[in-house]
Amino acid sequence: MRKIFLIFLWVGITVSTQSLAKVSGLPVFKNYTNEAEIYLLNGKPMVRYHTQLAIYYPSDTSVELMPYYLLSLNSDMELKSLNVYTQLPNRRKVQLEPKDMSKSYGGGDNYFVGDDIEIKLPFRKLQPGCTAYIDYIIDCDDLRYFRPMYFGYFLPAEEIEHTLIYPEDVKVKIFSKNMQAANVQKVQYQKRGKNFIKYSTSDTPEIEFFEDAPSLAHYQPHIIPILSSYEIDGVTHKYLDSVEDLYKYYYSIVFRNGDKTSPELLTIAEDLKSQSPDRQTLLKNTYKWIQNNIRYIAFEAGEGGLIPRAPAEVCQRKFGDCKDMSNLMVKLLKLNDVDASLTWIGTRSIPYTYEELYTMNTDNHMIVAVKNDDNSWLFLDATDPAGIFGLPTPAIQGKQALIAIDSQKYTIATVPVIEKNKNFSEYKLDLRLDSSILKIDAVLNSKGILRGRINSLLRYTNKKESDNFMKNLIDANQNQTELLRSDVVDTEQEVHVTNKYKVGGKVRSVAGYYYVYPYIASILPFGTVTVENRTVPRDIELNRVLRNETSLHMPKGYRVANMPEGFEFRGQSFTYKLDYQKKSDLLILSEELVIDSPELSFSVEDAIKWNQLLTKLKNIYSTPVKLVKK
């Protein structure tokens, strides 16, 4: 069963796949052959995947890089057969025995208990010149999630072939993505009462992997079959012929665990009501109550992967996953007469809309939607401890949401991309020289999701870690940075961080001159973007406006020897400004960085410009300001 289990990490979403890109001597798919055959068994549609891989190992490097293959199975898949062997350079076959295949359940770090299976297949006696063969058959009785068929992998492939087979009494549509750029041949034919659609391509290079890029599905060519309907004894059964079919299926199972009200739920709902003078406050308080009281633990085994637990159970246990939290939030709001809706959504790693792909491939997450007075939708995602009421989390901005109205009705709305000014940060630094030490008073004000990040970081750290975080707000050698005082005031609207530091290493006192490096806080949210061989955008996660203002006090009797010059630099999706001003005994440096992209990404052209800006700033940041006696 396809899981809905998304967890948010407040440090942002990262991809941990190890990059194989540009590694010479990679293993090679001699063949990547996959057949998906839809058939009817006891009146129920099934799919059998038959996959055959031949992986050639040309070098020692290739052997070191991929000594085993990981076979992943969703919990609703049944492995019918598996045959793995290595063909040695002398043509001898060395079989992998079942005892040497180790199984793992779960699904990595995202959920605690799961029943997805990962089987590790270590190829025996692997050495340069070997070919490893894997041949497996999987049966699956739920076609609402169909395994995507890709035409390119992290290994180069000599032949890729995907074949869809289905009987004449079954109707199938093919959803395709990014196929226009792919050199894929399609052959369609009928044989013994079955339809065959064969897609093939050859000599595909390995996919260049960029950790900061959107997911592969955004740019790699692939197809996903959709089972529209099937016929039994002349009667047509709809399966997934429209969004409505998907919705009706979701709705039919979503309350399967019940919706009973417990005394505890009533008490909490009453408390929330009594603390909330108006509807908006009630919404905010309910959202925050879930955020603060329900911890993320995901039990995704069996139906737990798809069906929310009963609200009373989640409330009693004080933990759950996105579905559980959403279901509880809807219940609490409904107890207070607020019409809230369970809402299915795919995070930004999934590039599909419901209208184009009305299968479970399109979502992986659940949130809550509530109608605003102006008829727009308010989206509430309590899974993210850094989430800000009223601002959708970065992972779902710009994504379609499937909102439940009742058993028959639903609506699709798009989660807005948050406007740049709502994610605002201003950092003011006051610098005074004390011999070769800089004394710094720093005030950081952050709003929006940037505020949430700081709030969350401090919430999840002890004093030592929060002191380290504060020290890291200064771009200086940590061993030479002393945090003298730190105060944090967090209001609903913004977080104010006031810090005092003593910092060494930023002033050189030589022969009666001072050389000061006043660029104490970096305004740049990320570094250089890898642009070599890049065709895919760079994800920027959120739009924002950042301002730094640094005031350097002149020591008595000193002046700036040469006033540096400011500049402005523009990309398509960002603007950077640097300005210097003299004001009585102050040198004031002002920096502003605005990042604004409707797609929340930098194009490759923008990434190149971004790198140019960084090169320019590197020179500026490493040039000291010289102070001389008046």
Add this chain to the structure above:
Amino acid sequence: MKNIKITLLVLLTLNMSSTLGQQRVNISWKARPESIDIDMSKWEDLSVLFVYNRVKSKYQKVNGKLKHTRYVHQRLRLLNEEALNSFNKLEIPYTDEYEVTNLHARSIHQDGTVTEILADDIHESNKGEVKVKLIAFENLAIGDDVEYYYEWNFPNTGFTAIDFNPGLAVHQFYFELETSKDIYLDLKPYNGIEVYEDTTTTDGTQILYAEINDIQEPNQEEQFAFPQRYAPRVEYYTALSETVKQPLSWDQFHPYKSSLYTPMYLEDRQLKKIISAIPSAASPEKRIFEIENYIKNTYKEGSAEEEIPGDRSIREVIQSQYLFPNELPSLIAAVLQAEGIDFKIGFTTNRMLKDLDTQFVNEFNQELLFYYFPEYDKYMMPLDRATRYSYLPFQLSENWAILYDTDTNKSYTTHYIPAKDSRKNAHNHVVTVSILSELDSVQISTEEALNDDSKSAALSALASFEPSQVQESLKYIVNPDETQNVLEVGVENADWSGFYTEKPLILKSKVNSTDMLQSVAPGEVLLNIGSVIGRQAELPRTSNERQHDIDMTAPHSLIREITLEVPAGYKVVNLDDLRMNKSLSLEGKEQCFFRSDYVLNGNTVTINIDERYLTSHLPKESYEGFREVINAAAEFNKLELLITKI
């Protein structure tokens, strides 16, 4: 109950406030949680506190076999959101052999109420080859406790060590050992822990116990520290009494008597084949190197994914051209013996983790294998494919070792592996820095001489590379940040024989750098002359008391001579900044120092730096003086000279 204190060995005392272990603790799951009163003001700023960590190991004879059951009872207080998110789940690994039973768990709330975990909510799963039991604690809030208990059936391993070092702050750490009358027990505590015996038992059962209270959270940021070395621990040996005929002796653990290092006996024909392939050597000592070098280079390491047959014959080894780790030392030993070369088989512990106690027999402490050649007083690491005779890794130095003769009839001897000589364990630089006439870049010629530990680290990498890879690797070594333009790079004595020779590994480079120079005004530049010594470790001033003594890998020295050529018409304004002198002496004896000075001769400045660490160990009270020496090097690294027009 009368308690007597048994063996007490104080090697070094850890920073712990009390050892109150006078009373036994009943380790069992109770219907109601224990009432525990802790002064939490002692534990400010913590994320999580082990309220207690209680472990009991019980050994008894069952059906003629020794059965070991471990009882684990733990309770943690979750003091912030981070702790709540980290410790609200519990995973207990087990296997068919290491079965977990009687698992109980609950959340204990601050108002005294509890939320029990029901049997149905204990989940089971697989993680690779390991099974796990999974629990999510319910209804938790900050300040609540999680408590759990389980029993673990262990196959008996003979030797066991209990480390009182859980990596978290602990209010009470209690360990108990129970053996029935038919069990042999030999036990020794280390690093200040006291073990008591319950003498009230009447049926021959022996019960020993130890407790430590108020263990501070380890300071992970402490540098130059080997905290594990000083952690209190108990080591013990258990067996059925009937199987122990005599007191334990290291002789019983001669490697040739165990399955690990079964000696290989070569037939004449095989022996001749191997020996004839080994290059001849100019001296008997060089022959030792050649034997090891030939075997390590010729026989590849058996893949971990390969099946390991029981005892492969030497014929199979020669045919396969690979050796499993346990076969490598055996083959080397067989050839050494065949050539009549006298050597001993030695074992010791990794000094960074614990010192070897030769007085207490523990097979598990036969951790690091080496061969010792008494005639030359030198060592070989037969298991380590990245080193060769006569390099001795620092982990083995300054520690006792057990030496076995190749003749299993001879008794073991003890042997002390001395400290390294700081003068010989040297990494030295001769550098010439020339400022180019445009004042926009410098040319740096460097000759590095690496000896002993630093030579070994470089050799291990370089000697295994193909020649084509060496140049690229050298470029990376001299220019890791890719900020310089590498003009020339070269290396001498970088093949495997570099381990044998006393000659240093020489790394030569010539680079152009613009990063070292910073133009600050017309005709005025800052030259970061200190950067030629490379980035240096830097120690912070600690606001808290240092927890551990200062430990370095080995005594060593770094001697640098830097020649700076200043262009005609320019001068260095702040030459005296080059004069630095920091040293640490204890009881009138210098322990470490950093000294730099210069001589100006025309437009040439010659800078000499002598940085030396004469000992690998210093008491924690000398941290401030040590920090000054370490930081002097870091200060020098940042040093900038102002060069202006005359």
